[in-house]
Structure formats: structure tokens, C-alpha cells
Amino acid sequence: MKKIILFVSVALLSLGVDAQVTVPQPSPLSKIEQVVGLTDVSVEYSRPSMKGRTIFGNLVPYDKLWRTGANKNTQITFGDDVKVGGSELKKGTYAIFTKPGKESWEVMFYSDASNWGTPREWDDSKVAAKINVKATKIPMNVETFTIMFSDFTMNSALINILWENTEAAIKLEVPSKKKAMESIEQVMAGPSPNDHYQAAVFYKDTEDYAKAKQHIEKAVAGRADAFWYHRQHSLILAKSGDKAGAIKAAKTSLELAEKAKNADYVKLNKDSLAEWGAK
Structure with a gap:
């Protein structure tokens, strides 16, 4: 009992030390x-x-x-x-x-x-x-x-x-004025390559491959150096039944990913090329 009382007393003392007055x-x-x-x-x-x-x-x-x-x-x-x-x-x-x-x-x-x-x-x-x-x-x-x-x-x-x-x-x-003009020019110029890329991924994920193909082709045309764009292009073409086109897009993505030293995309493309029987 004495030990319990001592423990409770120490605990209460600790709470008193840590407590802070708020005013x-x-x-x-x-x-x-x-x-x-x-x-x-x-x-x-x-x-x-x-x-x-x-x-x-x-x-x-x-x-x-x-x-x-x-x-x-x-x-x-x-x-x-x-x-x-x-x-x-x-x-x-x-x-x-x-x-x-x-x-x-x-x-x-x-x-x-x-x-x-x-x-x-x-x-x-x-x-x-x-x-x-x-x-x-x-x-x-x-x-x-x-x-x-x-x-x-x-x-x-x-x-x-x-x-x-x-x-x-x-x-x-x-x-x-500068920001407004930039916004107007961007909107008037139409969707950016990234807008098309995002739309392509959405349509691919919802299995509308025809629309996905339309958007990814516009994305790739607007930014040919983006290896991740070409990666999605290859996947969309493969889902559309165009294996030859998928292999071509994957090889482009692989080449760009190797230049960028992106090991993840290098592996992804090599795996897909092997799956599709590329030579």
C-alpha cells in the first residue's frame, strides 16, 4: 500500500511540474x-x-x-x-x-x-x-x-x-495583368501536352482506349522527350490490340528513360517488351 501511495504521489507531482498555465x-x-x-x-x-x-x-x-x-x-x-x-x-x-x-x-x-x-x-x-x-x-x-x-x-x-x-x-x-494575360494565352492556345496526357491516362483506366489513343498521340506530339508519355502510349496501343505500335512506343520510351537514367522506367519498358515478344 505504501508503494502505491508513493507511486501516485510521484505521478501527481510530475503532472504538476509539466502543467502550464494558459492565460x-x-x-x-x-x-x-x-x-x-x-x-x-x-x-x-x-x-x-x-x-x-x-x-x-x-x-x-x-x-x-x-x-x-x-x-x-x-x-x-x-x-x-x-x-x-x-x-x-x-x-x-x-x-x-x-x-x-x-x-x-x-x-x-x-x-x-x-x-x-x-x-x-x-x-x-x-x-x-x-x-x-x-x-x-x-x-x-x-x-x-x-x-x-x-x-x-x-x-x-x-x-x-x-x-x-x-x-x-x-x-x-x-x-x-501579366498573370491574367498568361492565363488567357494558355487557355486560348488549347490543352497542353500534360492535359492530353492526363486525359489519356483517365480514358485508359476507364477502358475507353479509342479516346485514350487520341489524347496520348497529341501528348506525345507536343512533348516527344517525355519517356513517361511514350510509356503510356505503348500501354494504350497494347490494350487497343496494336502490338507492333506498342513495341515501337516502348522502345522509344526505353531509349529516353536510359538517357534520363530512370531505372524504374527502363525496367518497366524492358518487361513489357519481353512480354510482347519484341526482338
Whole structure:
């Protein structure tokens, strides 16, 4: 009995040590996912509140590097190459660091987004874009630090940073026209070789070999170097009863697979050629 009591006591003590108190965070984490034109943009940041404090020029000193939020540095992710404040920025994830001033802010997009707060050692080579934006006074107090998007057009939006009675707005430009034109041209050009390939595999699997043959021939014509296309061509021809055509397609697939050093397709083609009695 004493052993049992001791075991239970130790177990309860262990639970007490491992347990963690969960309470609301003073600067809660927020994530915004926004499509601007045709580009996916997301922002992840922590949101401190004023709580009666003077923010700019006091809690956040003027002309000093700021994490632009609380806790871990604010992160922004762009799904395409974009422009921020007229400066080009490659797609990817960046930390947003700022130097708030009385009349303007310096905004930096930093390629190392893994810092807790500001970097211990600042590296100018990691500044992917640096811009200056106007600091505008607004006729109200924004209690909780806020980042939002506004003023949408087909090709742009504003990234608004607001806190206390100050707003800094960054113009974001996205390649909507280019992406739309590429999409239109692709659709107007008709199905791609891969579209035909996918259709051919579907019709083969559903045993509609006539349609499968039509699509795989268009796929092969559009991309003659794809050994996996020729592999499916050989299987479809074999199912259609064209053994000579199947052997020819398999030999082409085998040759291309050997050049690509794809051992799996080399074996598959050799096995099929042996099965079909190829010489």
C-alpha cells in the first residue's frame, strides 16, 4: 500500500511540474491572408495595445529600429514578385522592420524573417527593399496595433500600418495583368501536352482506349522527350490490340528513360517488351 501511495504521489507531482498555465496574451498573434489582384499575400504579427501609454516618440522611439509589432518580428509573404513603394521585391517571406519618424517612416523588408524582435546583428545585405512612406495623423486613436489592406485595384493595394493616431501606408503593386494575360494565352492556345496526357491516362483506366489513343498521340506530339508519355502510349496501343505500335512506343520510351537514367522506367519498358515478344 505504501508503494502505491508513493507511486501516485510521484505521478501527481510530475503532472504538476509539466502543467502550464494558459492565460490570454497581452499582444495576441494575428494572421491576415489577402488576395491582391491575383497574388496571395499574408501577414503574421503580434498586436500590442496602447493601454493609456504614449506610443510614438515614447514607447516606440522616433528614428529607432522597431520590430513593427510585438514578440517575434512581423512577417509578410508574397506569392509573386511584387513592388513595394516602387521597389521590386522577389516572392517569398520577409520581416518588416521600421524606423518611425514624426513625418515619415523608413520601412525595410528583411530577408531573414526568423528573428525574435530585431536582429542581434543587423545585416544590410539582407535588406531586400528599403522605402520611405509618409506618417499621417488620423482623427482618432487606434487602441490595438493594426496591419490591414485597403484601396484595392486590379494591380495594387495599400498595406496600412496603424497605431495610436498614426498611419503609414505602403503601396503594393502586383503582376495581375501579366498573370491574367498568361492565363488567357494558355487557355486560348488549347490543352497542353500534360492535359492530353492526363486525359489519356483517365480514358485508359476507364477502358475507353479509342479516346485514350487520341489524347496520348497529341501528348506525345507536343512533348516527344517525355519517356513517361511514350510509356503510356505503348500501354494504350497494347490494350487497343496494336502490338507492333506498342513495341515501337516502348522502345522509344526505353531509349529516353536510359538517357534520363530512370531505372524504374527502363525496367518497366524492358518487361513489357519481353512480354510482347519484341526482338
